[in-house]
Structure formats: structure tokens, C-alpha cells
């Protein structure tokens with residue numbers, strides 16, 4: 553067997569397994585690359601909300617980074633939730649010069665804020681400038697550009713403006729199906745000195761979309777590690793997330809926005825009964 557390339561995910565955990573490290577590592581496994589992981593934050597999170605966040609101490613993040621970077625030589629590094637400005641600055645210092653996919657995680661699908669103003673500033677000053685490609689959604693691009701959150705700037709222009717601001721990294725602005733669930737989703741790929749490229753794919757009508765951003769950015773990193781150029785990797789990542797959304801479309805997992813599928817396809821039929829009822833919360837038991 554040929555040794556697979558290594559992709560390093562630097563991200564937070566999601567107890568519910570939809571987003572974060574769970575999405576990253578399962579995507580790497582499915583796409584045939586070896587996943588290493590540096591955990592930056594532990595979240596108590598489910599399909600309805602983020603209930604608690606514990607930032608991993610900087611020294612422990614540094615030790616994890618040292619362990620992986622010195623030993624495994626990742627082909628690509630991908631960042632997700634970073635938690636604090638000092639972690640973003642550390643990652644910027646340690647990963648500059650490596651192929652680096654930065655998914656600027658500012659908010660969960662459930663609405664929770666995952667990055668305060670100091671971390672947003674650290675993204676701008678320390679991490680985005682050393683990225684190879686940045687994958688914001690429209691709301692994240694607006695925040696990074698310092699625009700009002702509810703502005704009406706078209707997605708194409710947001711991508712172009714962010715690429716112009718960053719002067720080097722490419723921007724792959726992801727577009728969910730907000731406007732019309734039956735329509736096409738369009739991601740915009742803006743690269744310095746080139747016309748922006750619209751990458752359209754069919755929208756899947758589903759509310760099981762928790763973790764799409766992480767899955768998409770991880771697939772992008774995996775395809776880049778496998779040797780695709782940026783455009784091919786972007787097309788592949790959109791196709792991957794769309795296929796996984798189609799798999800989980802009718803799932804009944806959780807009380808909120810269920811996870812995008814991270815299962816691999818199997819020829820063996822499932823042999824389990826209906827989903828179990830949830831166990832009461834700790835305070836309901838006490």
C-alpha cells in the first residue's frame with residue numbers, strides 16, 4: 553500500500569460529532585488521507601446549541617503542534633475553531649510556509665459565537681496572511697472585512713474584496729442554500745490576479761447540515777494533499793459535502809439541526825432499531 557499524505561486538523565471538538573475534529577478526521581479517512589489532530593478547544597455541543605467551551609491551554613496546543621509537525625510532516629494543515637487569539641497567533645507562526653487551509657470559524661450553525669473580537673483581529677493580522685486558501689461563508693467574510701453583519705454585498709464581491717485585502721491567499725467563499733433551498737449553491741473562488749470563478753452545485757433540501765463548513769474545508773484540504781490543484785479540490789470538496797448531505801437528508805438525529813453524514817458507505821445493511829430516546833440532562837436527574 554502507498555503511504556497516504558498526512559493532513560493536520562487544528563480544531564475544536566464537538567461532543568455531538570457533527571462539526572469540528574470529528575468532521576475533519578472522518579472526512580480525511582473517507583478521502584484516503586491520514587488525519588492528525590491538534591485540539592484547541594473542547595465544546596459541550598449538540599445539534600441545538602453550544603453549552604460550554606473550554607479552551608485548551610496554549611502550552612498544550614504548542615506541545616501537540618510540536619509533536620505532529622516534527623514527526624509526521626503534514627502535506628496540508630487545516631484550521632477550524634481556534635478558540636483564542638493567542639492560539640491563532642501561535643498557529644500563524646508555526647504553520648507559515650506550509651500549505652494551509654484556514655476555515656475561519658466564527659459562529660456555529662446553531663448561532664453560538666465561537667470567536668470574539670480579539671480572535672477576529674488575530675485572524676486578520678496573524679493567520680489569514682499566511683494561508684494558502686481561506687474558506688469563509690458570506691457572514692464570516694463580512695466580519696473579516698469589517699462590514700456590518702447584515703449588509704447586502706453580493707457573494708462574488710465579498711470573495712474578491714477579501715482576496716484583495718489578503719494579497720496572496722486565495723478565497724473560497726462558500727454559499728449555503730439560504731436564499732432558496734431548491735436552487736443551486738454557489739461557492740466563489742477568488743485568486744489574486746484572476747477573474748473569480750463561480751462553482752455551482754445542486755442544493756440538498758435538508759436541515760441536517762450541522763458541520764457542513766468543517767466537512768467542506770476538510771475535503772478541500774484532503775484533495776489538495778492528494779495533489780489536486782485548488783480549482784479541482786474546490787469542485788471535489790463541494791461534491792463531497794453535497795453527497796454527504798444527501799446521505800443524511802432523512803436522518804433523525806438530535807433535536808436540532810442534525811449532523812451532515814460522516815459515515816462511509818457500507819455494503820452491510822444496518823441492523824438496529826429506531827433511534828433511542830435521549831437521556832435526561834444532569835440537572836434534570838439531580
Ligand SMILES: Nc1ncnc2c1ncn2[C@@H]1O[C@H](COP(=O)(O)OP(=O)(O)OP(=O)(O)O)[C@@H](O)[C@H]1O
Pocket residue numbers: 571659660661688689690726727728729737738739754755756757758761762763764765766768789790793794797
Ligand atoms: N443544503 C446544502 N446543499 C448543498 N450544499 C450545501 C448545503 N449547505 C451547505 N452546502 C455546501 O457546503 C459547503 C459549506 O457550506 P456553508 O457555507 O453553509 O458552511 P458554513 O456556513 O461554514 O457551515 P458551518 O456553520 O456548519 O460550519 C459549501 O460548499 C456549500 O455550498
Ligand SMILES: Cc1ncc(CO)c(N)n1
Pocket residue numbers: 563564565566571572573595597632633657659660661763764765766
Ligand atoms: C468545534 C466546532 N468547530 C466548528 C464549528 C462550526 O461549525 C462548530 N460548530 N464546532
